[in-house]
Amino acid sequence: MNILEKITQNKSAFSKSERKVAEIILDNPQTAIHSSIATLAKMSDVSEPTVNRFCRRLDTKGFPDFKLHLAQSLANGTPYVNRHVEESDGPEEYTKKIFESTMASLEVARQSVDINIINRVVDLLTQAQKISFFGLGASASVAHDALNKFFRFNVPVVYFEDVLMQRMSCMNSNEDDVVVLISHTGRTKSLVEIAHIARANDATVVGITSKNSPLAKECNLVLSLEVPEDTDMYMPMASRIAQLTLIDILATGFTLRRGGKFRENLKRVKDTLRGSRFEKRQD
Amino acid sequence: MNILEKITQNKSAFSKSERKVAEIILDNPQTAIHSSIATLAKMSDVSEPTVNRFCRRLDTKGFPDFKLHLAQSLANGTPYVNRHVEESDGPEEYTKKIFESTMASLEVARQSVDINIINRVVDLLTQAQKISFFGLGASASVAHDALNKFFRFNVPVVYFEDVLMQRMSCMNSNEDDVVVLISHTGRTKSLVEIAHIARANDATVVGITSKNSPLAKECNLVLSLEVPEDTDMYMPMASRIAQLTLIDILATGFTLRRGGKFRENLKRVKDTLRGSRFEKRQD
DNA sequence: CATCAAATGTAGTAAATTTACAACTTATTC
DNA sequence: GAATAAGTTGTAAATTTACTACATTTGATG
Known part of the structure; x- marks a missing residue:
């Protein structure tokens, strides 16, 4: 699901140039989503179509679509886990955990309804x-x-x-x-x-x-x-x-x-x- | 932070045509991120530059940048708009909206506590x-x-x-x-x-x-x-x-x-x- | 070393986005 | 209520961006 993980996994299946692109993106995904295909190609020291082919290999429609996926993966700021409160938790931790797990439960509930x-x-x-x-x-x-x-x-x-x-x-x-x-x-x-x-x-x-x-x-x-x-x-x-x-x-x-x-x-x-x-x- | 919330909030500050764009996007954000500025303009029944201006008003660099923000808002973690239930909503819509807005409220509450x-x-x-x-x-x-x-x-x-x-x-x-x-x-x-x-x-x-x-x-x-x-x-x-x-x-x-x-x-x-x-x- | 396949790049094309400007609408002032 | 200004919207052209087709290179194999 997460495209960054996908890149890491498929790394071995990539070609030499594609791997260069992968490195650059993994190295600085935040920059990647704000770059054009041309800048990214230059950064990776490959040609533009190579970047495009790299995107397609990850089952995206093309470069813009790839950027969207990447952006979504980076947005996962709130990990959804149903984290349980522990004995050692202070107010900050348990407050955060309860809010998060409540929201997560609602998400689960929504899907089960x-x-x-x-x-x-x-x-x-x-x-x-x-x-x-x-x-x-x-x-x-x-x-x-x-x-x-x-x-x-x-x-x-x-x-x-x-x-x-x-x-x-x-x-x-x-x-x-x-x-x-x-x-x-x-x-x-x-x-x-x-x-x-x-x-x-x-x-x-x-x-x-x-x-x-x-x-x-x-x-x-x-x-x-x-x-x-x-x-x-x-x-x-x-x-x-x-x-x-x-x-x-x-x-x-x-x-x-x-x-x-x-x-x-x-x-x-x-x-x-x-x-x-x-x-x-x-x- | 979440751009969908931002759209809802600034709605009153928008001009007539910009509001049309806002409606369309709020109505179906998932489609919006996969559309070009031309399609979105046609859907909203406004011109392309209007869509562009709409994006800028939300402090984004332009349409592609706006799409990135939107994609991030839609990603797991912070998907939630405070969308209001409307007269014409069927069970599917209002169920979805209520779950989402409840989760969004919890997120807001968490931050305000x-x-x-x-x-x-x-x-x-x-x-x-x-x-x-x-x-x-x-x-x-x-x-x-x-x-x-x-x-x-x-x-x-x-x-x-x-x-x-x-x-x-x-x-x-x-x-x-x-x-x-x-x-x-x-x-x-x-x-x-x-x-x-x-x-x-x-x-x-x-x-x-x-x-x-x-x-x-x-x-x-x-x-x-x-x-x-x-x-x-x-x-x-x-x-x-x-x-x-x-x-x-x-x-x-x-x-x-x-x-x-x-x-x-x-x-x-x-x-x-x-x-x-x-x-x-x-x- | 010839040949083929895979990989990569070049250049041109198509598409999408943005800019500049003109037309139009709406408020404001006299 | 006309004149003017401010703001809004659209048209068309310019520019940027991404993609396609094809050419070149690389490297592997008989």
Whole structure:
């Protein structure tokens, strides 16, 4: 992928002159991307077509294309690794690591998400008579957040932290209701039971959970998130952020589906809050 | 730094035709880097020199140089534009945009965060007799999450959603207590009042909020997060994610400060949960 | 040492980018 | 509301850049 590595690897396959070009580029890639083919040829002490042939040998369309690849390889300033926090880390290190690994998790989550299912879930949500969000432990705050979002849409939305309340709520559900269950592992017993109860009452059950988990099997639709967790810390972090982002996406899909007039309504809700706030200084 | 962000920011400073170019590029940057100035001009329905002028306005040497910058911005690591969701976006687009802008916000948050203050807040938290987390609206779920994390540390930790409970709790606080207040805008009246009450009772008040806000002024320490929000959607999204990440960082700092034995204890808490879960299939 | 294949370079061509200038639009002033 | 200035945009020519076709060289082999 990285073109600099590729050059190093293929070095032996190059011809004498091509190798000269390779040396110069590896030696000072930053200069290379800002040079024309003529300057680079002169620097490497070869002819221009040789430089061009060198580029083609690396599966690029030509010199300009090669420069783009090179530029991208050089831009990799933020290595993406899911680096784990270590005992010896100071504030600077762990802050950096947590930010980076959170971003990396989002990238992983993005790739693992299935757009079709998102679309179907949005469909369901827009048609639901009542929407419930349930989660336990760390996922409770995600459900809480979902409540906050969907509440603004003026849709009957339900959220309970209490397991018994969750059960009772599901027992009273019917086929027009959507129950969204959030769990990273998908192995929390009481949540799986709740899924079961909800389905027994003909509600549609959507899981935001890990693929192939017991919970996933009880759901009508599963938004699976495969996010690596730093288990050393014994706390769910990345999974929650991914779940929240998914909630954001569902909420956004919901508002878009409901159209422009609906957005007006949202604005009104927001404006209502104004009275509870200090005015923003105009500067 | 990132040129896509730069385009979005300077959008207002552009002329009409330049803005057309900006639209096209933001809309499909991947295509842009592989196009010639002529194709891009045609796509934007402007003349070639206009495209060139557009590039210069962004402090690049010219079109080829601009493409290099763009390529670098698109490379893994810093790909993220703060692109806003639009009415016409389908599930694919808005999913992509939300993931990307969330990641971008985290990058912005990372840069705006002050490590020294993080360190001092961790100090305070480890020494606190009682820790309270309060937030309202969207920030309530962040406080909720913080409760979840710090609860595991076997520290007296308090969280209320109810404003009155928050007030009463703060009235009973003393100089060994730390009150963490979470608010994106920092202009929520009741939260500012709570900060005032807590300080009047000698508690240390930490704000996770925007710099120079009324709330920030009432706090002993401010962890300021300057995160751009897509106000079109009328819902806080990015700010929450950044706040949560900050909570993760504080929690991590906390566990690290408490040392190895403490981590043992965390593991025990986690093991206790096992009974409530289905066993993980060994495969 | 003749011959072929691979490698490299030369020169010309095509393409892309930039510059200079003219036409046009939009604000500003009297 | 006309006159003028400032800013914006486009046309066409100039220049730079990259590529192609072909010629020359190098080196290996019978």
